[in-house]
Amino acid sequence: MGASESELLIRQHLIDPEVCIRCNTCEETCPIDAITHDDRNYVVDPNICNGCNACVPPCPTGSIDHWRIIPKVAAYSVDDQLTWDELPPQQEIDGEAALPELSNDAVQQNAATSMSSAMAPRSAAQPHLHLHDVKNPLTATIAGNFRLTEADAESDIRHIVLDFGNQVFPVLEGQSIGIIPPGVDDSGKPHYMRLYSVASPRDGERQGHNNLSLTVKRVIADHEGQAIRGVASNYLCDLNKGDKVLVTGPYGSNFLMPNHAGSNLLMICTGTGAAPMRAMTEYRRRLADQGNPVPGKLMLFFGARAPQELPYFGPLRKLPESFITSHLAFSRVPGEPRTYVQDKLREQSKAVAQLLRSDTYIYICGLRGMEAGVMAALREICDASGFDWTFLHPNMVAEGRFHVETY
Numbered sequence: 012m013g014a015s016e017s018e019l020l021i022r023q024h025l026i027d028p029e030v031c032i033r034c035n036t037c038e039e040t041c042p043i044d045a046i047t048h049d050d051r052n053y054v055v056d057p058n059i060c061n062g063c064n065a066c067v068p069p070c071p072t073g074s075i076d077h078w079r080i081i082p083k084v085a086a087y088s089v090d091d092q093l094t095w096d097e098l099p100p101q102q103e104i105d106g107e108a109a110l111p112e113l114s115n116d117a118v119q120q121n122a123a124t125s126m127s128s129a130m131a132p133r134s135a136a137q138p139h140l141h142l143h144d145v146k147n148p149l150t151a152t153i154a155g156n157f158r159l160t161e162a163d164a165e166s167d168i169r170h171i172v173l174d175f176g177n178q179v180f181p182v183l184e185g186q187s188i189g190i191i192p193p194g195v196d197d198s199g200k201p202h203y204m205r206l207y208s209v210a211s212p213r214d215g216e217r218q219g220h221n222n223l224s225l226t227v228k229r230v231i232a233d234h235e236g237q238a239i240r241g242v243a244s245n246y247l248c249d250l251n252k253g254d255k256v257l258v259t260g261p262y263g264s265n266f267l268m269p270n271h272a273g274s275n276l277l278m279i280c281t282g283t284g285a286a287p288m289r290a291m292t293e294y295r296r297r298l299a300d301q302g303n304p305v306p307g308k309l310m311l312f313f314g315a316r317a318p319q320e321l322p323y324f325g326p327l328r329k330l331p332e333s334f335i336t337s338h339l340a341f342s343r344v345p346g347e348p349r350t351y352v353q354d355k356l357r358e359q360s361k362a363v364a365q366l367l368r369s370d371t372y373i374y375i376c377g378l379r380g381m382e383a384g385v386m387a388a389l390r391e392i393c394d395a396s397g398f399d400w401t402f403l404h405p406n407m408v409a410e411g412r413f414h415v416e417t418y
């Protein structure tokens with residue numbers, strides 16, 4: 012006999028407010044507009060969510076992946092969830108109650124059309140995840156804070172080195188860490204944690220040392236140019252050597268590099284989205300320096316407003332072409348046409364197509380706005396070279412070879 016409405020259980024989808032970095036990725040990804048937010052929390056409407064999981068792989072922190080079995084009549088409402096500072100525990104459930112069968116159709120459909128790989132490259136090293144959370148953060152010490160952009164540049168982008176002393180905090184290239192800024196927000200609640208990609212390789216910013224680096228831009232305006240003061244970025248950019256900072260993580264189990272040194276990396280980034288590309292490039296550079304053959308090719312497309320705004324410009328130019336081919340796109344150089352990474356991709360159509368034909372992993376990181384242009388350019392490159400992007404892209408996604416991290 013079927014369960015009555017009052018006995019019916021649902022698997023309610025919830026977002027952990029302690030881990031969420033409010034990046035809006037889930038709300039943008041949800042195909043049925045089940046996710047909404049106020050000025051603090053992102054929440055899932057139980058009346059709309061169909062558990063399709065489309066929002067789960069793109070979430071950079073894993074805060075999206077929480078579920079509670081709960082009687083349908085007692086589901087947490089949107090208004091309830093907007094007041095939460097932490098997730099409620101799983102309730103005791105009456106053994107007689109009935110959990111409806113979940114249809115796999117939506118899940119499979121979304122897996123097939125996902126933009127970015129939900130799995131790491133097969134040869135990637137095993138990442139450590141969630142070793143520290145907001146309730147149990149690690150204290151790191153600032154070992155250095157260096158301005159990367161030139162003095163006359165508009166942006167203040169910094170290379171910040173965090174030292175972990177004798178505490179264990181292993182990270183891989185492509186992973187992120189959380190930073191908890193001190194103090195409270197306008198509503199009197201502690202500032203939520205912010206996420207930054209690690210810019211150094213797995214063996215440390217300084218090789219063999221228990222440290223890592225971040226690439227942080229001091230945020231003084233939003234994407235529309237309106238003046239705002241980024242809480243975490245200004246906090247980090249103002250830290251001095253010896254200051255302490257609370258860290259969570261590591262996060263990220265997909266956006267990882269292949270360990271196989273024969274695999275090619277096609278890296279496409281804008282601004283501070285260069286952080287994971289620096290980590291991967293430096294890892295391969297150290298491998299080569301140690302005398303290990305690195306047959307895989309590195310190709311980088313890097314966009315910034317002007318050369319003086321491009322983080323790591325100097326060191327990048329010193330790397331030989333035999334190791335990496337770099338294509339820099341500048342959008343605001345007086346007297347020169349606005350150039351974006353997708354324009355540079357098109358210019359290098361033949362070389363990109365050649366790479367796409369072989370064992371290549373694509374990484375896209377930076378501004379959300381670049382996604383559409385980059386995808387269009389890759390499609391055109393494939394069309395012009397006689398192979399089908401509509402077929403290649405989902406294959407790369409399914410094989411852990413197509414990774415996107417944009418905010």
Ligand code: NAP
Nearest residue numbers: 207208281282283284314315316342351377378380381418
């Ligand atoms: P930015 O300086 O504002 O922009 C970098 C370049 O991208 C500029 O040349 C810009 O051109 C160009 N651009 C703008 N729209 C574009 C589009 N539709 N297609 C291609 N290029 C476009 O960049 P930013 O402030 O550093 O921002 C970087 C982004 O990376 C942020 O959203 C950040 O959250 C994200 N991110 C950062 C990290 C990290 O660890 N720090 C990690 C992952 C992602 P215009 O002259 O037109 O502006």
